[in-house]
Amino acid sequence: MKWSQTLIPTMKETPNGAEIPSHIFMLRAGMISQVMAGAYAYLPLGWRSLHKAINIVRDEMNKTGAVEIFMTALAPQSLYEQTNRVEAFGNVLIKSTLVRGGAKTPVVFCPTHEEEVTSIVSQYVSSYRQLPLVLYQIQTKFRNEERPKFGVLRTSEFTMKDAYSFNTSLESLNESYNAMYDAYCKIFTRCGVPYLPVEAESGPIGGDASHEFMIPAANGEDDVVYCPKCHYAANVEKAEIGETEYARPADAVLKEVAELPTPGAHTIEQVCKFLKAKPKKVVKTLIYDVDGTPVAVLVRGDCDVNENKLRRVLKAEKVELADEKTIERVTGAPVGFAGPVGLKEKVKLVADPTIKEMVNFIVGANKAETHLVNVNVDRDFTVDVYGDVRNAILGDPCPHCHEPITMENAIEVGHVFKLGTKYTEALGAKYLDEKGEQQTIIMGCYGIGVSRIIAGLAETSHDDHGIIWPVSLAPYEVCVCPVKATDDAAMAAAEKIVAGLEAAGVDAILDDRDERPGVKFKDADLIGFPVRVTIGKGLADGKVEVKWRWEEEASLVSVDSVVDELVGQLKEERDTNARFYAAKNAKKN
RNA sequence: CGGGGCGUAGCUCAGCCUGGCUAGAGCGCUACGUUCGGGACGUAGAGGUCGCACGUUCAAAUCGUGUCGCCCCGACCA
Numbered sequence: 001m002k003w004s005q006t007l008i009p010t011m012k013e014t015p016n017g018a019e020i021p022s023h024i025f026m027l028r029a030g031m032i033s034q035v036m037a038g039a040y041a042y043l044p045l046g047w048r049s050l051h052k053a054i055n056i057v058r059d060e061m062n063k064t065g066a067v068e069i070f071m072t073a074l075a076p077q078s079l080y081e082q083t084n085r086v087e088a089f090g091n092v093l094i095k096s097t098l099v100r101g102g103a104k105t106p107v108v109f110c111p112t113h114e115e116e117v118t119s120i121v122s123q124y125v126s127s128y129r130q131l132p133l134v135l136y137q138i139q140t141k142f143r144n145e146e147r148p149k150f151g152v153l154r155t156s157e158f159t160m161k162d163a164y165s166f167n168t169s170l171e172s173l174n175e176s177y178n179a180m181y182d183a184y185c186k187i188f189t190r191c192g193v194p195y196l197p198v199e200a201e202s203g204p205i206g207g208d209a210s211h212e213f214m215i216p217a218a219n220g221e222d223d224v225v226y227c228p229k230c231h232y233a234a235n236v237e238k239a240e241i242g243e244t245e246y247a248r249p250a251d252a253v254l255k256e257v258a259e260l261p262t263p264g265a266h267t268i269e270q271v272c273k274f275l276k277a278k279p280k281k282v283v284k285t286l287i288y289d290v291d292g293t294p295v296a297v298l299v300r301g302d303c304d305v306n307e308n309k310l311r312r313v314l315k316a317e318k319v320e321l322a323d324e325k326t327i328e329r330v331t332g333a334p335v336g337f338a339g340p341v342g343l344k345e346k347v348k349l350v351a352d353p354t355i356k357e358m359v360n361f362i363v364g365a366n367k368a369e370t371h372l373v374n375v376n377v378d379r380d381f382t383v384d385v386y387g388d389v390r391n392a393i394l395g396d397p398c399p400h401c402h403e404p405i406t407m408e409n410a411i412e413v414g415h416v417f418k419l420g421t422k423y424t425e426a427l428g429a430k431y432l433d434e435k436g437e438q439q440t441i442i443m444g445c446y447g448i449g450v451s452r453i454i455a456g457l458a459e460t461s462h463d464d465h466g467i468i469w470p471v472s473l474a475p476y477e478v479c480v481c482p483v484k485a486t487d488d489a490a491m492a493a494a495e496k497i498v499a500g501l502e503a504a505g506v507d508a509i510l511d512d513r514d515e516r517p518g519v520k521f522k523d524a525d526l527i528g529f530p531v532r533v534t535i536g537k538g539l540a541d542g543k544v545e546v547k548w549r550w551e552e553e554a555s556l557v558s559v560d561s562v563v564d565e566l567v568g569q570l571k572e573e574r575d576t577n578a579r580f581y582a583a584k585n586a587k588k589n
Numbered sequence: 590c591g592g593g594g595c596g597u598a599g600c601u602c603a604g605c606c607u608g609g610c611u612a613g614a615g616c617g618c619u620a621c622g623u624u625c626g627g628g629a630c631g632u633a634g635a636g637g638u639c640g641c642a643c644g645u646u647c648a649a650a651u652c653g654u655g656u657c658g659c660c661c662c663g664a665c666c667a
Contacts, residue, residue, distance in 0.1 A: 012616065012628065013601045017660045037659065092666065112667070146590080146665050154666095202667080210667090221666095415667060447667075483626055518627040525627090536626060545626095 001476070001498075003511045006044050009033075010523050020219045022458035023151030025467045029527040031475070038148025038156040045475040045527060046454070048507075050159060052473045053453045054138050056190050057161045060183045066134035066163050071116050073140055077106035079115045083426045094142045094156075109142035114423045114445060117164045121441065122429035125166065131431060131441065132172050136163035138450065150219060152455040153411065159451045165444040166424075168433065173442050177209075177418055180446040184213050184414050187448065192470030192577045193456050196410065198224050199234035201308055202417055213414030213448075215456040220409035223391075227398035227405050236407065237308065241388050242397030246356040248376075255360050255374040257341075263369045266336020268301045271371060275362060278302075282362045283355055283375070285338040287322040287330050287347075290314055294322055294330050298340055298351035298383070300358065303390040313350065313387035331366040339363035340381040341372060351383040352390045411459065413452045419443040461584070467528035468550050470580040471573040476509040478566060479529040481521070483536035485514040490535045493544070493559055497533060500563035506570055525549070530580070531570070533562060550583035 009030040018024040026032045031046030042050055058068065077095060080086045086093060086108075094109040110116065117135055125133065141160045148154050165176035181197070188195040193215050200212040212235055214224050225239035226232070234240070265274040272279055282301030287294055288310065295314065297305050311319045327335050332344035340349055343366060355361070360374040377383060395404045423429070424441040433439050454473065461468045471477050480498050482490040494510055501508040509529070511520050517536075524532050534545040534554070544562055547554035557565060573579055 009599090011600060015600070016595080016602090019661075034659090089667095090665095143666080147661095147663090149661080200667095212667095412667090417667080445667090486625090516625055516627090516629060518625090518629085521627045523628085534626075 001509045003509055003513055006509075008045055008523075008527070009043070010526055018151065020150050020153075020459065021462050022153065022219075022455045025458050025462055025526070025528075026151060026455070029467060031527075032152055038145055038154070040152050040155060048475040049454050049469070049473050050451060053191055053450050054159070054161075056472060057187055057448060057450055058138065060187045060190070061136050061161070061163060064134065064179045064183045066136045069117075069135050069137050070139065071110070071113050071120075071137055073110055073142065074107050075110050075116055077108050079119060080108055083115055083423060085115070091146065092143050094144050111141055111143045112160075112447070113137070113139075113162055114164065114419070114443075115427065118423045118427045118429050118443070121164075121166055122424070122427055125429070125441070126431055128168050128431055128433045128439075132165060132167045132176060134163060134165045134176055136161060136446075150455075152451055153219075153459075154221070155451070158449060161448040161450055163446040165446070166429070167442045167444065168431070168439065170442065173418055173444050177416060177444050177446075180416050180444070181211065184416065184446075184448065188213060188215075188413070188453075190472055190575075190577070191453050191457065192461065192472055192580055193413070193453060194460055195413065196224065196226070196233055198410075199238050200415065201235065201237045210415065210417040212412050213416075214410035215413055215452075215460060216408050216410045217456065217459045218409055219459060220411040222410050222412050224408050224410045225392050225396075225405050226408060227401060227403055229403040230398060230401040232398050232400050232405070236391050237306065239392040239405070240399035241390075241392050242399045242402045244353075244397050244402070246353045248357055248359055252359040254376050254379060257372055257374050257380055259365055259367075260371055260373055261369055262371045265369075265371070266334070271362065272301070275371070275373070277362060281358075281360075283340070283358065285340055285364055287327045287338055289318075289320050289322040289326060290316045291318055293347075294326050294345070295348045295350055296330070296338070296340060296343065297389060298349065298355055299390045300352065300354050301362075303352065303354070303393060305389055306391045309387075310350070310389045313385065313389055331364070333364070333366045333368050333370075337364040337366060337368060337370060339366050339372060339375075340383075341375060342366055348384045349381070350385045350387060350389060351377075352388070353386045354390075355383075356386075411452060411456050412449070413456055414446075414448045416446045417444060419445050462528070465522070466526035468580075469528045469530055470577045471530045471570055472577060474507070474530050475527065476507045476529055477570055477574075478506060478508040478531040478533060479511055479524045479527075480508055480533045481511045481517075481524060481535065483517045483520075483534060485512060490539055493539055494533075494535050497535075497544070497559075497563055501566065504563065504567040506567060530573070531566065533566075535559075548579065548583075550580065 011028045014024050015027050018027050030043055032040040033043055035041050096107050098105040098107055138161045142157055145156050148156055167173040196214045197211050198214055200210045202210040223236035225234050225236055262274050265271045268279050268282055279301035284299050284301055286297045286305055288297055299305055307319045324335055330345045330347055331338040355377055362371055362373050363375050365372045394407045398405050421440045424443055429441045430438050458467050478501055480494045482494040498508045498510045528549055530549050532547045542559050543556045544559050545554045546557050
């Protein structure tokens with residue numbers, strides 16, 4: 001391919017609005033173009049890279065025995081009503097109406113395909129002999145994000161690989177799950193992205209066990225808990241906190257409770273500012289509605305309540321923050337001044353055990369514009385239930401080895417779930433077993449945000465000059481760059497090299513632009529082609545220059561052997577990313 | 590949906606506060622010439638309903654109101 005015949009609109013300056021490396025470089029390298037908030041068109045280079053990721057995903061899926069299908073992006077809303085997910089998805093679901101003649105059909109843009117695939121399977125699978133079956137597709141998903149951001153990392157429309165396993169037993173489900181888990185590890189390794197599988201909440205999709213695949217990155221939106229000693233890793237939403245004995249220091253002096261006016265201070269931040277205290281000295285009291293009954297939940301000021309954990313601790317169905325009315329009724333005060341001491345209405349007190357070791361802390365007074373100081377648990381109030389009801393924070397004990405955990409930001413790129421029978425039950429996907437008895441199919445589902453792999457790579461693999469693509473995802477593997485476009489001998493040599501590479505199945509691009517060398521080099525670095533072959537003065541001696549993007553030094557290679565040499569090196573690199581990873585590790589040390 | 594910022598040429602921005610000549614710069618683009626190993630230079634050009642609407646005014650890119658769009662923080666989110 002000749003540079004002059006494709007469309008590569010590189011930019012010298014950072015477009016207004018791009019703030020994180022992946023967004024900045026993908027725009028500047030001319031890979032993507034914004035259409036509206038949360039929607040990007042892939043230009044030739046971006047599309048090529050996305051396609052390579054898709055092919056790697058497809059290859060590994062096929063190797064597991066999964067079978068590719070292609071479902072519709074548009075589905076009747078009624079399908080989602082059967083599983084109650086129109087309500088569950090809420091505003092995330094993009095709805096529309098088809099008008100045909102006088103008839104109107106409500107439809108949705110599919111945010112995922114459990115319903116559709118299950119409906120298909122229920123139609124055509126009826127015997128245990130047809131199972132297990134794993135179907136997958138690679139397709140555009142639509143989710144109305146309330147706040148799309150960070151370029152291609154969070155969009156309303158994105159490319160996803162979604163796979164669904166249909167099993168007859170939990171053992172079979174585990175096999176499918178493990179096969180997917182292993183395939184995901186291979187996929188991310190082949191794509192050159194760092195990844196960390198972590199334990200995860202299964203969220204509104206439902207089901208039991210689940211793991212997320214995370215790319216550790218400073219701009220990631222998820223927080224991951226990691227134990228450096230035993231390697232326990234979990235999403236902060238899920239991470240358990242190791243059990244520890246919390247107790248007040250033996251020499252603690254408990255002061256007298258005092259009531260202090262705190263006008264206008266109804267958030268932790270405001271209270272702290274007002275009383276000149278740290279959030280660690282405050283205990284937050286949140287009133288929750290737990291299956292219709294109000295419950296007070298206590299955590300330290302710098303911690304967040306985790307509703308999933310709370311639900312499990314209380315063995316409840318539904319947990320949500322109580323409304324204003326309930327809070328006022330329970331506390332006798334407006335929102336923001338709730339405290340455990342002297343609640344107007346007797347409610348259950350649930351607390352994080354961390355508060356046991358707190359001395360003379362601050363709580364709301366259940367009275368407008370007032371807080372209590374020097375409050376101590378057991379002396380001033382008693383807790384009904386202690387439990388792990390908050391998100392882990394840096395330094396909490398690991399649930400397995402009790403070492404202090406670390407936290408990092410990460411980008412979610414994959415998620416595997418054991419779904420169970422939630423969808424097959426709702427949509428009547430059943431089969432007859434060996435005994436001729438009717439059974440409900442057991443399901444698993446497995447997703448990869450393919451477009452996020454590309455953004456995640458750019459986010460984790462770049463330098464000041466631009467992106468550093470591994471061979472496996474690079475839009476072109478080799479950029480052949482004659483220093484002078486007007487030099488006929490150089491151009492002829494370049495064309496021959498490109499033709500040779502292409503004939504051997506290497507993706508090569510010829511920078512045939514009549515630009516000054518500096519411009520070409522800068523563009524090549526910005527886009528991040530793994531190999532640049534420079535044809536300049538050395539050609540007189542029969543030499544060209546081969547420079548790998550992530551290596552400092554270029555090497556001189558004979559113009560006659562450069563094609564063979566590169567074909568060999570690239571073949572190996574495509575499969576292993578060995579040079580790429582070696583350079584990354586070298587940089588780390 | 591709350592808070593903040595921005596909207597002037599393909600891109601990055603100045604001009605707006607304090608209204609007034611033909612609305613500017615750099616990059617990019619076109620032509621010609623000189624250059625040619627890390628974003629060259631000269632000359633000549635093309636390119637703009639100043640996001641949109643209404644209002645104030647003799648006069649609006651500039652002031653006011655409204656609206657739309659984009660970005661960031663928060664809430665939200667398989």
